[in-house]
Amino acid sequence: xxxxxxxxxxxxxxxxxxxxxxxxxxxxxxxxxxxxxxxxxxxxxxxxxxxxxxxxxxxxxxxxxxxxxxxxxxxxxxxxxxxxxxxxxxxxxxxxxxxxxxxxxxxxxxxxxxxxxxxxxxxxxxxxxxxxxxxxxxxxxxxxxxxxxxxxxxxxxxxxxxxxxxxxxxxxxxxxxxxxxxxxxxxxxxxxxxxxxxxxxxxxxxxxxxxxxxxxxxxxxxxxxxxxxx
Amino acid sequence: xxxxxxxxxxxxxxxxxxxxxxxxxxxxxxxxxxxxxxxxxxxxxxxxxxxxxxxxxxxxxxxxxxxxxxxxxxxxxxxxxxxxxxxxxxxxxxxxxxxxxxxxxxxxxxxxxxxxxxxxxxxxxxxxxxxxxxxxxxxxxxxxxxxxxxxxxxxxxxxxxxxxxxxx
Numbered sequence: 001x002x003x004x005x006x007x008x009x010x011x012x013x014x015x016x017x018x019x020x021x022x023x024x025x026x027x028x029x030x031x032x033x034x035x036x037x038x039x040x041x042x043x044x045x046x047x048x049x050x051x052x053x054x055x056x057x058x059x060x061x062x063x064x065x066x067x068x069x070x071x072x073x074x075x076x077x078x079x080x081x082x083x084x085x086x087x088x089x090x091x092x093x094x095x096x097x098x099x100x101x102x103x104x105x106x107x108x109x110x111x112x113x114x115x116x117x118x119x120x121x122x123x124x125x126x127x128x129x130x131x132x133x134x135x136x137x138x139x140x141x142x143x144x145x146x147x148x149x150x151x152x153x154x155x156x157x158x159x160x161x162x163x164x165x166x167x168x169x170x171x172x173x174x175x176x177x178x179x180x181x182x183x184x185x186x187x188x189x190x191x192x193x194x195x196x197x198x199x200x201x202x203x204x205x206x207x208x209x210x211x212x213x214x215x216x217x218x219x220x221x222x223x224x225x226x227x228x229x230x
Numbered sequence: 231x232x233x234x235x236x237x238x239x240x241x242x243x244x245x246x247x248x249x250x251x252x253x254x255x256x257x258x259x260x261x262x263x264x265x266x267x268x269x270x271x272x273x274x275x276x277x278x279x280x281x282x283x284x285x286x287x288x289x290x291x292x293x294x295x296x297x298x299x300x301x302x303x304x305x306x307x308x309x310x311x312x313x314x315x316x317x318x319x320x321x322x323x324x325x326x327x328x329x330x331x332x333x334x335x336x337x338x339x340x341x342x343x344x345x346x347x348x349x350x351x352x353x354x355x356x357x358x359x360x361x362x363x364x365x366x367x368x369x370x371x372x373x374x375x376x377x378x379x380x381x382x383x384x385x386x387x388x389x390x391x392x393x394x395x396x397x398x
């Protein structure tokens with residue numbers, strides 16, 4: 001039977017999730033550093049339960065413009081859901097990421113000039129306004145980050161964690177989060193999330209990796225961790 | 231419900247807020263609405279009373295306890311209409327406006343209608359069963375929305391990141 005709240009986790013379970021996620025975060029940091037040539041570090045992940053409507057505040061607030069790459073995570077088939085990964089950047093950071101990924105990328109006409117697409121307010125580009133190269137640069141980054149993160153998690157748990165193809169959206173944080181959290185948590189009041197910040201040495205490129213475990217299959221993951229003495 | 235003078239009263243996820251117009255002089259607001267649906271109901275004849283629900287899901291899931299009726303379309307609409315009538319709203323004069331129900335990511339791995347579409351349909355059905363006419367809708371698409379609704383005039387102002395503000 002479903003409950004109104006996610007499964008209650010004890011301190012050891014939270015710690016086990018944190019340790020597994022830390023391995024994922026370290027791997028993701030390495031992958032993005034190699035990809036961009038920047039020295040990107042990931043923070044220690046924090047594992048916590050938040051009220052569903054508190055989640056957008058992590059990304060700057062309900063109306064903050066966010067560039068987000070989303071991937072569903074399964075154990076290998078859609079009938080075996082494990083959760084969601086959302087990689088979120090402020091628009092100016094997405095611009096910097098693209099500058100690092102595609103040096104000398106073509107700068108479009110004025111409304112879509114280098115940073116204009118990522119400016120706040122009405123100048124913000126839709127994913128369809130981005131060039132093919134920019135769009136695939138962002139999606140590929142999402143892909144690589146999620147794969148690096150989940151490979152480490154799979155190694156630790158000996159369970160499969162497979163990301164779907166990534167999807168890109170540029171919109172208000174509240175709107176991006178409401179669907180993910182509501183659909184995944186099926187109307188529960190709070191959501192468990194594993195939150196990792198990434199930042200480069202200059203502090204100019206920062207991003208957030210949010211892993212939202214599926215409450216229905218989280219007990220299997222915890223069981224696997226227990227069996228592995230974590 | 232605590233409104234600072236002039237500022238809109240925020241209606242959070244799963245909340246149902248009904249009040250007299252003079253209790254929300256800045257209107258009722260939801261910021262950053264994605265697949266959720268804002269249901270604004272107002273008394274067209276008096277302009278004195280109205281309210282808003284911030285619906286998350288089309289229906290409660292089987293086996294799930296009904297912790298907060300405001301989350302689900304049928305129970306949220308029923309609660310909203312009840313509260314408005316208790317505050318003196320006249321059922322025949324109630325009108326509804328719907329905003330939201332977008333699909334934020336292009337593909338969700340699920341067949342059939344999106345969560346946003348299912349939310350909109352469920353709210354329309356709930357309003358029909360309460361006998362309340364829909365006076366305006368700004369629903370669907372793939373963009374997030376913010377809105378402020380005015381009880382006295384029944385006007386709803388909608389903003390998105392990439393579109394001009396518009397009124398319903």
